[in-house]
Amino acid sequence: MAQLVEGETGRWEMVIGLEVHAQVISEAKLFSGAATAFGAAPNSQVSLVDAAMPGMLPVINHTCVEQAVRTGLGLKAEIHRESVFDRKNYFYPDLPQGYQISQYKNPIVGRGEIELDLPDGSTRTVGITRLHLEQDAGKSLHDQHPTQTMIDLNRSGVALMEIVSEPDLRGPDDAAAYLRKLRSILRYLGTCDGNMEEGSMRCDVNLSMRRAGDTEFGTRTETKNVNSIRAVQQAIEYEARRQVAVLEGGGTVDQETRLWDPGKSETRSMRSKEEAHDYRYFPDPDLLPLRLSEDLIARIRESLPELPDEKKRRFMDSYGLSAYDAGVLVAERARADYFEVAVAGRDAKLVANWVITELFGALNKTGRDVTDSPVSAGQLGALVDLIADDTISGRIAKEVFAAMLETGRDASVIVEERGLRQVTDTGAIAAAIDQVLAGNADKVAEYKAGKDKLFGFFVGQVMKATQGKANPALVNQVLKERLSG
Ligand code: ADP
Ligand code: MG
Secondary structure (H helix, E strand, O other), X not given: OOOEEEOOOOEEEEEEEEEEEEEOOOOEOOOOOOEOOOOOOOOOOOOOOOOOOOOOOOOOOHHHHHHHHHHHHHOOOOEOOEEOOEEEEOOOOXXXXXXXXXXXXXXXEOOEEEEEEOOOOOEEEEEEEXXXXXXXXXXXXXXXXXXXXXXXXXXXXXXXXXEEEOOOEOOHHHHHHHHHHHHHHHHHHOOOOOXXXXXXXXXXXXXXXXXXXXXXXXXXXXXXXXXXXXXHHHHHHHHHHHXXXXXXXXOOOOOEEEEEEOOOOEEEEEEEHHHOOOOOOEEOOOOOOEEOOHHHHHHHHHOOOOOHHHHXXXXXXXXXXXXXXXXXXXXXXXXXXXXXXXXOOOOHHHHHHHHHHHHHHHHHHOOOOHHHOOOOHHHHHHHHHHHHOOOOOHHHHHHHHHHHHHHOOOHHHHHHHOOOOOEOOHHXXXXXXXXXHHHOHHHHHHHHOOOOOHHHHHXXXXXXXXXXXXXXHHHHHHHHHHHHO
């Protein structure tokens, strides 16, 4: 459902389209052989092409092209058999060529789509307008010297995929769901690591407002430099309120580029339409049009992994999981793989519950990933077996699991060492029950006089007396017999 903004004069709807720059996973840059590793010493990964030395010519890196095609196929998009590299001309100190090689009228990938998983478990499809390849610029460093700006060209020429969405998003939650799903798909495909903190996925937010029920779009602003999912949500909330205030005050929204200030949590004007760049795009005369063969596309299509949406459907169909549980498990490939090892031959809902609630809960608390889990998938499965065959109760299993997380040891070892085996000996349970009933004669009388709720009290006392080890089903059964006598 649309998320509406309550104004002074009525309700307003947000219209949002996102432009995401995703750094292509590739050893070398888009048009040079220089390396792309993150965190290298400044200017240590710069070829003569990246530094725009006179006479240097770009040579296309086929790996980057294949990564773009792979991404396009993962977004169920049209792959254009012919595309063109254009020069986007502007001056900036970190752009030694004086232009960025990009794709303008003829991008490598056209229309596609992404399925959003919304918080209420429903899904919605959002259109992808296009994906094109372009070079990244260098980086200006303003904090290295008191009076001078330094330039690091390591990023200059690194391949980016610009992925543009249709204006199909209607609020901050939609935008977050879109970015999460896009990042998940890119990671499954292995075409971008999706790491927003390191800048390998960056986002521009286009937003306009219209009165609820209107069908025409309003004038939009484009907010740049929004580099985490949380920041995207905050920028949308801020910008929506700002535009509503302008419109309700009788003004008009300027079509302008704005900048997100993460320190102040606000957007501010960067340049208006009048100052908008004229990039004087034209086809780069140093590069031929890019032609893709059917063979290449078919080969890449065959190599695609099972993607999150397909995996989610399979988890729901073959394991009977809810949309929510399946969505959580498939969000990262490593999580899904962990679950599939743990679930083999076991009750899927029980295993899913242990993986999601107990394991992910514990890992989240310490900021760890499933790949760093001290408890392996096989070990977690073995713990679930002990619950299923009544060796331990679910309650005791939590205690065992906490010890497993701490020590990395097997559940069975911990159960034996600590004497946590469930008591299933009816005689022992009956003895404990008799003791509890004898010690609470007044409550027994009240129960027999009709205060049914006391049954839970007796169960609790018996469990306490057996250190939680009595089999709960047996306790219930024997207790009922004794109390009806
Ligand atoms: P530009 O080339 O100026 O960036 P595009 O047509 O490529 O313009 O649009 C960029 C982004 O803006 C896309 O994500 C698109 O969905 C979004 N967009 C276009 N019109 C609107 C609008 N009226 N409100 C919100 N977003 C919009
Ligand atoms: Mg744009």
